[in-house]
Amino acid sequence: MDVLLDNTDIFVRGFRNTLLLFVFSAAASLVLGTVLAMLRVSPVPVFRAAGTAYVTIVRNTPLTLVFFFFVFAFPLLKIISQDDYTPFIGAVIALSLYTAAFVCEVIRSGINTVSPGQMEAARAVGLTFGQTLGSVVLPQAARSVVPPMISTMIALLKNTTVAAGFSVVEAGAIRDYLSERGESVLVGLLWVAFIFVILVIPLTLLQRALEKRWSVAR
């Protein structure tokens, strides 16, 4: 307990940055993932191919490698000025691009669970594409999208800790500061693990509750 109470400043700072990383990357990956999902269900083959290529490449690349590229290698390309480019920004870019591929797959498989009959019926009564999607497909798809989306976001929250290896001060980096102060690193890390359990378990419970509820409704 002492390790936590004596070093509250580090823990608060670490987890605040973890949550900031999470919020920024979650927002960016949801937007990018939705765009990718739109590409993947588009009637134009080129867009579908581009979406598939992105998802295939990113899903088969380790997150650490994506971080490696955006923190160490990306500044060498001099696309944006190096003064503005902090490891934190690199971490947000890496997490967003990585998670977007998974968000895309969740949304796409959600759209695919809506039976084609629903869409055909909507077309048959004369709804436009926008109406079909907005009033028929998406409300039904949401039921099968939201629970796995929560899982994806849990994974994102846990993945933010990878940034610890790339000089971003977040929950995974609390260890460095504790060992500098000569505190017990083991106890500190167990506290970090415990706080993650507290953060993740409610989300897991929410996900299961929604899954159960909506699988009955179908």
Place this chain on the structure above:
Amino acid sequence: MSVNTALFDFPGPKARIRHRIYAAVGVIAIAALLGFVIWRFADSGQFDARRWEWIQYEYVQVALVDALVNTLRAFAAGAVLALAFGAILAAGRLSDHAILRVPAAAIVEFFRAVPLVILIFVFHYGFSLGSPFYSVVLGLMLYNGAVFAEIFRAGVLSLPRGQSEAAYAIGMRKTQVMNLILLPQALRAMLPVIVSQMVVLLKDTALGFLITYKELLDYARYLGGIAEFGRPLIPLTIVVAALYIAMCLLLTWLANYLGRRERRSEKHVEHDDRLEKQVEAV
């Protein structure tokens, strides 16, 4: 053809022209994006011959293969141990006795909730296990073991109830039902899912980089800083990424192949969709 043609009407002549225009715009946009990236790479000298020279040196090649072997070693050890740990946890979770079921469930929930990085740090910095290899393998074993336990459990539970009821009806014991009836069928259904989780495990070996395990990324970082080769960090990232993608695609292909073969097989059993849900949840 598109996966969900029902979203769209069958394209008429006008729609086809429109699609062709979209396609042309899309090709131009994608080509422009790729072109910009390649131009940036080339402009900052990443494609200069000097930055790729390292690939010709034998000792570099040998070291790169060594790093690859280290990655695969962590993968192999982690995978075997995770499967064993997962089997034990799954047996606990499926037990009829609450005294086994509850702790097993708690362990699974705990290791699924804690980030793998923190687990690896606990072993490496907390317990000071010495060689980073042990920390990486232990972390992979605990986290993926918990995931495998859920996969095994879902696989067994997704079998039709009639299977176990029939086995009990002809007088089999609990262990016999599990070993002779449920597991052989569940394993067939689970195999593709297990292999997909192996892809995750392989990707996660890269976390060893954070605790200086001598794997691919660690070597890329080291060689990428050598001035003699012009600090070829980006060429190395490209090569390492290609290696990882190739290995993962190979495993993904294996998973798909096993899945297709299983569905075609005469022994295929219709299980409910809980297994697929489980996969998405992982």
